[in-house]
Amino acid sequence: MNNPMSLYRLPIAATLLALAVSPSLALAQAAPAPAKPTPAKQAATPSEPWKKIPIPPLHAFRPQQPKRIELSNGLVLFLQEDHELPFINGSILIRGGSREEPADKVGLVSMYGQTWRTSGTPTVDGDKLDDRLEIKAASIETTGGSANTSLRWSSLKGDFDSVFASTVDLLLHPAFKDDKLALAKRQLDTAISRRNDDASGIAIREAIKLVYGPTSPYARDPEYATVAAVTLDDLKAWHDRTVVPNGMIVSVSGDFDSAQMEQKLRAAFEPLPRGQVIAQEKFTFTDPKPGVRFANKDDVNQSNVLIVGLGTERSNPDYYALSVMNEIFSGGFSSRVVQNVRTKLGLAYDVSGAFGASYDHPGIFYVIAGTKSTSTVAATKAMLDEVNRLKTVPPSASELAKAKDDLLNSFIFRYDSPEKILAEQVTLAFYGYPADFLEKYKEGIEKVTAAEVSRVANKYVDQSKLGIVVVGNQSEIKPPISELGKVTEIDITIPPPPTKSGQ
Numbered sequence: 001m002n003n004p005m006s007l008y009r010l011p012i013a014a015t016l017l018a019l020a021v022s023p024s025l026a027l028a029q030a031a032p033a034p035a036k037p038t039p040a041k042q043a044a045t046p047s048e049p050w051k052k053i054p055i056p057p058l059h060a061f062r063p064q065q066p067k068r069i070e071l072s073n074g075l076v077l078f079l080q081e082d083h084e085l086p087f088i089n090g091s092i093l094i095r096g097g098s099r100e101e102p103a104d105k106v107g108l109v110s111m112y113g114q115t116w117r118t119s120g121t122p123t124v125d126g127d128k129l130d131d132r133l134e135i136k137a138a139s140i141e142t143t144g145g146s147a148n149t150s151l152r153w154s155s156l157k158g159d160f161d162s163v164f165a166s167t168v169d170l171l172l173h174p175a176f177k178d179d180k181l182a183l184a185k186r187q188l189d190t191a192i193s194r195r196n197d198d199a200s201g202i203a204i205r206e207a208i209k210l211v212y213g214p215t216s217p218y219a220r221d222p223e224y225a226t227v228a229a230v231t232l233d234d235l236k237a238w239h240d241r242t243v244v245p246n247g248m249i250v251s252v253s254g255d256f257d258s259a260q261m262e263q264k265l266r267a268a269f270e271p272l273p274r275g276q277v278i279a280q281e282k283f284t285f286t287d288p289k290p291g292v293r294f295a296n297k298d299d300v301n302q303s304n305v306l307i308v309g310l311g312t313e314r315s316n317p318d319y320y321a322l323s324v325m326n327e328i329f330s331g332g333f334s335s336r337v338v339q340n341v342r343t344k345l346g347l348a349y350d351v352s353g354a355f356g357a358s359y360d361h362p363g364i365f366y367v368i369a370g371t372k373s374t375s376t377v378a379a380t381k382a383m384l385d386e387v388n389r390l391k392t393v394p395p396s397a398s399e400l401a402k403a404k405d406d407l408l409n410s411f412i413f414r415y416d417s418p419e420k421i422l423a424e425q426v427t428l429a430f431y432g433y434p435a436d437f438l439e440k441y442k443e444g445i446e447k448v449t450a451a452e453v454s455r456v457a458n459k460y461v462d463q464s465k466l467g468i469v470v471v472g473n474q475s476e477i478k479p480p481i482s483e484l485g486k487v488t489e490i491d492i493t494i495p496p497p498p499t500k501s502g503q
Contacts, residue, residue, distance in 0.1 A: 063421045063438060066251070067258055068429075071270050074246025076429060079261055080253040080422040086157040088254035089419065090164070092171060093430055096242040096278035097147040099217035105229050107222030111184040112235045113144030116151075118184075119177040121169050126180065129166060138163045140170060146218065147280075147360070148430065149242060157255045161264075168268050171243065176235045188227050189497070195221070196492055199297050200370065203304035203471040206295060206490055210288045210467045211308050211364050217283070218361065224497035244275025251426045253419045285310055285362050288467035292481055295490040296474045302349070303376040303472030304368070307383055309465050311356035311363030315433070319357055320444035321452040322460065326355040327403035328395050328453065329386070330367070334402065337367060337386045347371055347379040355460070359431040365461070373476035377483050380468060387466070390457040395450050407445050 066080040098109040117140065120126035133139055138155035140163065151171055155163035196202055205221065212219040250269065252261055287310055312322060330337050330353035341351045348369040356363025367387065371379040395403070415421050415438065428437050469490075470481055481487055 063415055064418050065435070066253075066418075066422045066425055067262075068425075068435075069262060071245065071266065073270060073272055073274050075269050075272070076249045077262065077265055077269075078249065078251040078422060078426055078429070079256075079258045080251070080418045081256060081258055082253055082418040083255050086255050087154065088157055088160045088252065088256055089154045090152065090167070090250070090252040091423075091426070092151040092167075093249040093251070093426060094149045094151070094242050095147075095247040095430075096238075097145045097149060098220075099146050100278055100281065101217075101238075103215070103220065104226060105234060106220045106226040107188055108230045108234055108238065109144035109149065110222070111144075111181060111188060111227070111230055112238050113142050113149055114184040114187075115176055115180045115235055116174050116239070117142040117170070118180040119175050121173045122175045123169070123173075124166070125175070125177075129170075132166070133163070136163065140167050142170070160256070164264070164268070174236075174239055176232050176239075178232055181230075181232055181235065185227050185230070188222055189224060192222060192224060192227070192494060196297075196494065199300050199302075199471045200304045202295055202297065202492055203306050203368070203469055206293060206471070206492070207306040207308045207366065207368075207467075207469045208364070210293060210469060211310060212285065217281075223495050225495065228498055242278055244277060245269060245272040246274050247277040249426055249430060251422055253422045280360075283361065287462075287465035290464055290467060291486045291488060292468045292470060292484050293488050293490050294474070294481055295469075295471045295492050297471055298473050298475065300373075300473050301476060302370055302372055303379075303470055303477065304370055305376065305380050305383065306469040307353075307367040307380070307387065307466055308469065309365045309462075309467070311354075311358070311365045312460065313362060314357045314359055314437075316357070318456050318460070320441075321448050321456040322355050322357065323407060324395075324400070324403050324445065324448045325390065325453045325457055326353075327407050328399050329390055330354055331403060331406055336389065336399075337383065340386055341369065341379065341382045345378075345382055347375050347382050351379075351383070353383075359427070359433070365466075373473050374478055376470060376472055376477045377479050377481060380470070380481075380484055384463065387461060387463060390461050391454075394454045397450070400448075400450050400453065404445055404448065408442060411441060411445075 064080070066078040069077040069079070071077065096109075098106070101108040118126040120129050124132070129140070136155060136159045138153070138159055140151070140153045142151050143149065151167060153163055153167045195205070209216075209219045214220075248269075250265060252265070288308065312319065316322070327335070329335060332338070333343075337351055337353050342348045348371045351367070351369040353365075353367035354363075355365045367383045369379050369383060415424060421438070424438060425435065428435065468484060
């Protein structure tokens with residue numbers, strides 16, 4: 001939910017989505033009026049019969065809203081019935097994540113999320129719990145994230161009571177064990193030792209640091225020393241600090257009766273006493289300094305290039321216009337950046353970008369490309385040209401119409417099931433957004449004009465507030481990247497593990 005690079009689409013790979021609406025999604029409560037065919041923009045020829053196919057307008061977006069209940073202790077329940085299959089899925093979202101962990105113990109929440117589940121409870125250890133769940137084709141998982149930790153479970157309808165009982169037992173009576181923490185540490189240490197293996201991973205990691213700052217909780221990386229500093233008492237203290245009912249959202253979807261499910265959830269959670277909810281620290285964000293940050297990797301024959309700056313938040317009134325701008329700029333194979341940098345100029349294997357919008361802090365504006373070493377400078381200049389074209393070349397009527405159509409079609413596809421809608425409603429509630437935020441999206445996108453796209457491009461896109469990160473083989477990059485501006489070397493050396501006392 002909170003990966004900074006999960007902006008509007010994944011870097012490099014563009015996803016093409018077909019419009020498919022599930023029968024279980026109540027897109028319109030009342031029967032819509034007969035759709036009027038959309039006139040073709042140009043006459044169809046015998047070899048282009050697809051242009052004769054009428055395209056009806058999208059129905060009004062009225063998703064099946066989950067039932068929301070707030071208990072007396074502040075815990076929030078969301079219930080979403082879905083009787084299509086005999087399954088029940090649940091989630092407990094708990095406030096507090098890695099952005100709140102101490103700077104000298106980065107990695108704590110990640111190890112907490114793993115050790116919590118693998119350790120099990122005083123009555124059922126994690127390995128035995130695995131065996132019990134496997135017999136039932138069920139699952140219980142715990143995860144640590146940047147803004148929250150979570151506990152999720154899934155089972156057949158008939159096994160709900162026993163699986164839910166195990167879930168509550170794990171929530172309230174964790175048995176954090178030394179051997180499981182040691183395993184989590186070894187795995188995290190292995191990840192640290194290999195984090196420079198992949199050039200694109202280095203580029204993304206360093207780009208995030210450039211945008212948010214190397215010490216920002218949104219950009220910190222675990223190191224051997226911070227992992228070693230975490231103790232079993234730290235995990236227990238984190239659990240006691242965060243697992244309070246007024247800091248949790250419990251959601252359940254599947255084949256159940258809401259009244260009966262509410263009774264079961266009340267019985268499990270309403271006796272819990274209120275506690276002190278973990279407070280989010282307020283962070284200051286500043287634009288990255290211009291210039292080129294370069295990391296040499298002499299075992300590759302291509303470069304990974306990122307141009308980055310601060311994005312925005314979804315609560316921004318300009319979110320809809322920025323979404324359309326983003327689609328025109330980088331929304332798939334027909335976008336400007338792909339068509340001009342990759343298709344026409346042939347300067348990149350992969351290229352994409354986004355003007356990122358996170359829920360409670362600025363996302364990242366980025367353009368990313370993989371290119372041959374010899375075309376590093378040319379590709380970067382072409383990417384910068386496309387950034388500038390956002391400000392100087394207004395979208396054409398066809399660009400605007402296609403961008404809005406693509407956004408709305410993919411939007412409907414992302415919320416084509418009750419479970420998907422429930423997940424988004426939980427996220428909105430977690431970050432304090434209104435429940436009708438999704439319903440307003442369609443109207444907000446439809447109202448965007450070409451003039452608004454140009455306005456937000458000139459307001460939010462400023463090349464003097466963008467930084468460049470390049471990871472590649474310096475000996476093969478011709479002409480040198482100094483042609484792009486002042487170059488600062490990035491030190492990607494991994495600090496060694498702390499020495500043991502007495503050694």
